[in-house]
Amino acid sequence: MTQIPAVLITGASTGIGASYAERFARRGHALVLVARDATRMEALAVRLREETGVKIDILPADLTQATGLATVEARLRDDARIGILVNNAGAAIGGTFLDQDVDAMTRLVALNATALVRLSRAIAPRLAAAGEGAIINIGSVVGVAPEFGMTVYGATKAFVLFLSQGLAQELGPKGVYIQAVLPATTRTEIWDHVGADVNAMSNVMEVGDLVDAALVGFDRREPVTIPPLHDAGQWEAFDGARKAMLGNIVNALPAERYRTPA
Numbered sequence: 001m002t003q004i005p006a007v008l009i010t011g012a013s014t015g016i017g018a019s020y021a022e023r024f025a026r027r028g029h030a031l032v033l034v035a036r037d038a039t040r041m042e043a044l045a046v047r048l049r050e051e052t053g054v055k056i057d058i059l060p061a062d063l064t065q066a067t068g069l070a071t072v073e074a075r076l077r078d079d080a081r082i083g084i085l086v087n088n089a090g091a092a093i094g095g096t097f098l099d100q101d102v103d104a105m106t107r108l109v110a111l112n113a114t115a116l117v118r119l120s121r122a123i124a125p126r127l128a129a130a131g132e133g134a135i136i137n138i139g140s141v142v143g144v145a146p147e148f149g150m151t152v153y154g155a156t157k158a159f160v161l162f163l164s165q166g167l168a169q170e171l172g173p174k175g176v177y178i179q180a181v182l183p184a185t186t187r188t189e190i191w192d193h194v195g196a197d198v199n200a201m202s203n204v205m206e207v208g209d210l211v212d213a214a215l216v217g218f219d220r221r222e223p224v225t226i227p228p229l230h231d232a233g234q235w236e237a238f239d240g241a242r243k244a245m246l247g248n249i250v251n252a253l254p255a256e257r258y259r260t261p262a
């Protein structure tokens with residue numbers, strides 16, 4: 001791996017991914033940008049090459065399609081310069097579980113969950129063998145908040161958190177850093193796609209602030225970074241309660257409350 005590793009960013013044509021591209025380019029990292037819209041990525045690449053001088057490749061791919069996934073997987077497997085993967089591409093769908101089209105739900109799971117597994121699996125063996133590198137997975141606070149009423153989207157984001165925590169257990173000891181980033185409402189086009197007006201919402205974070213904060217967590221090697229959560233102790237208490245349960249969660253006999261009278 002080169003001293004300053006190249007970064008492959010999915011969903012890099014706009015929003016959070018484009019902001020990661022800008023920040024990593026300014027840090028001197030070469031980039032591989034992945035999304036469907038090649039024209040937008042090329043415009044971003046032209047600007048960032050000019051401003052930073054880094055090498056930037058465009059890899060157009062639809063991550064819900066087998067061919068698109070295969071292209072990006074091959075690049076992650078074969079390009080030894082790439083030492084950081086940012087699994088950012090994602091989408092949301094509006095409406096309730098009863099309103100949503102099941103094929104749209106399936107595509108959402110493919111993009112927000114399956115693609116992360118496949119891309120992580122493509123790069124992980126190389127990073128583990130090198131004993132270095134990082135995977136950044138963009139989840140959402142919705143993944144710990146079923147009450148927010150975005151059931152399938154939130155389930156994919158709960159998956160992202162678990163995948164990140166599991167990968168950290170497995171790959172951390174081999175020198176690979178895994179970060180889950182959980183944004184809340186951030187000003188990007190994702191809201192246009194779900195038919196919501198982000199300008200009518202409160203507590204909206206600007207995309208540059210979100211990515212700058214996420215990179216503070218990255219530099220600290222935090223396993224889970226939640227930029228909008230001001231009281232870090234709340235996450236520690238939440239995660240601590242889960243960990244405290246682990247020693248009690250596997251037993252041969254059902255709990256007393258489930259026993260039927262003899």
Ligand SMILES: NC(=O)C1=CN([C@@H]2O[C@H](COP(=O)(O)OP(=O)(O)OC[C@H]3O[C@@H](n4cnc5c(N)ncnc54)[C@H](OP(=O)(O)O)[C@@H]3O)[C@@H](O)[C@H]2O)C=CC1
Pocket residue numbers: 010011012013014015016017034035036037038040061062063064088089090091092111138139140141182183184185186187188189190191193
């Ligand atoms: N904005 C917010 O409020 C929040 C966002 N997030 C998460 O952040 C991540 C980025 O979202 P955000 O920047 O807001 O969204 P945007 O809609 O602004 O950007 C999404 C990016 O993903 C790409 N993308 C979408 N579908 C595909 C596909 N099938 N294949 C490849 N690339 C695709 C888009 O590019 P193209 O159309 O060119 O393919 C685009 O670059 C997502 O995972 C989202 O869930 C989490 C919490 C809050």
Ligand SMILES: CC(=O)[C@H](N)C(=O)O
Pocket residue numbers: 092139140141142150183184185186190191194
């Ligand atoms: C569309 C959303 O709900 C947003 N991406 C979020 O995760 O908060």
